[in-house]
Amino acid sequence: MKSVILILFSSFFLLVNCETANKENVGAVLALLNPPTSSNPETVVEDNQVTVNFSYTVVDLGAGIPVSITSSGVTPSTGLTFSVSPSLPAGLSLNSSTGEISGTPSLYVAKTDYDITGQINQSSKTVRINFGISRLTNDRLSETIPSRPIGLNLTYNVTGQLIEANPNDGCSAITNNISGKVALIRRGTCAFHDKVINAQNAGAIAVIHYDNNISDTVPVVNPYPNPSLITIPTTVISGNAGTNLVNSLATFNTNATLRR
Known part of the structure; x- marks a missing residue:
């Protein structure tokens, strides 16, 4: 009778140990699959801000003469979109990709300020130029x-x-x-x-x-x-x-x- 009780007790002890070991192994596996999270996780922020730079050298223009005025020191060299306000005089246009002012002005225009903006993503710069168009008529x-x-x-x-x-x-x-x-x-x-x-x-x-x-x-x-x-x-x-x-x-x- 004592032998039977001893065998049953030993079997129960072995079963408990195996179950405990299995739980520990499962816990270890789960820990590997689900690592603990930090209260201050590292965040990667993409910075879309870039330095925009460009300039112009402009003198007074003459009606009837073709012109090509290019921007210099352009940064970044590609990707900028250019716009101007107010509109350029009749016969002149602004290339929105390069910032070049070109064309043939046709009429007299008094000296006027023009704001040219170069923009990429959220970064921009505005340059003010001033010029007029003289005219000689027969x-x-x-x-x-x-x-x-x-x-x-x-x-x-x-x-x-x-x-x-x-x-x-x-x-x-x-x-x-x-x-x-x-x-x-x-x-x-x-x-x-x-x-x-x-x-x-x-x-x-x-x-x-x-x-x-x-x-x-x-x-x-x-x-x-x-x-x-x-x-x-x-x-x-x-x-x-x-x-x-x-x-x-x-x-x-x-x-x-x-x-x-």
Whole structure:
């Protein structure tokens, strides 16, 4: 009888130990499958903020002359979307991918502020540029003559009879009557600055320089070395445009208007 009781007790003890071991093993497996969570878990945050940078160098434009103004120092180099406010003048457009301003302005526009914004995701930068569009017109034909203003940050609206200076290069004292008129002067022989001083001394109210190369290209002229001495509007046109004006003056009286 004692032997039977001992066997039963031993079997029960073994069964309990096996069950306990199995529970511990299952617990270990569950612990591996479900690790404890931390009260301060690590969080990965994607930072979409990037540094946006770009700039422009813009000078006053002339009606009738094609332009291409590109942005410089663009960061990032790709992915920016550009916009402008207010809208650019007639004939000009902004490339929304590159920020380039291009086209051919057609009308006079007073100096205006334009805000150009470059944006990528939530990052952006706004650059303010300021420019105007000058315009030279042959009033007899009511047509725009492509021209570039020279130096001088002046605002003007001048109309006068157009007359060719004598000598036509304006490099010495002008002998014909240009007082109260718009002087047409050929490029060459002396500096633009000297030509304008001679025209001013003779009473001209404005000067139109025309290139001495016979082409449709309107030259780019450096600012005057002594701008404080220049008090009248000045602009430059192509050799072809100037030659056509000289030829027409032999037959027609013509007024010209310069606006800036």
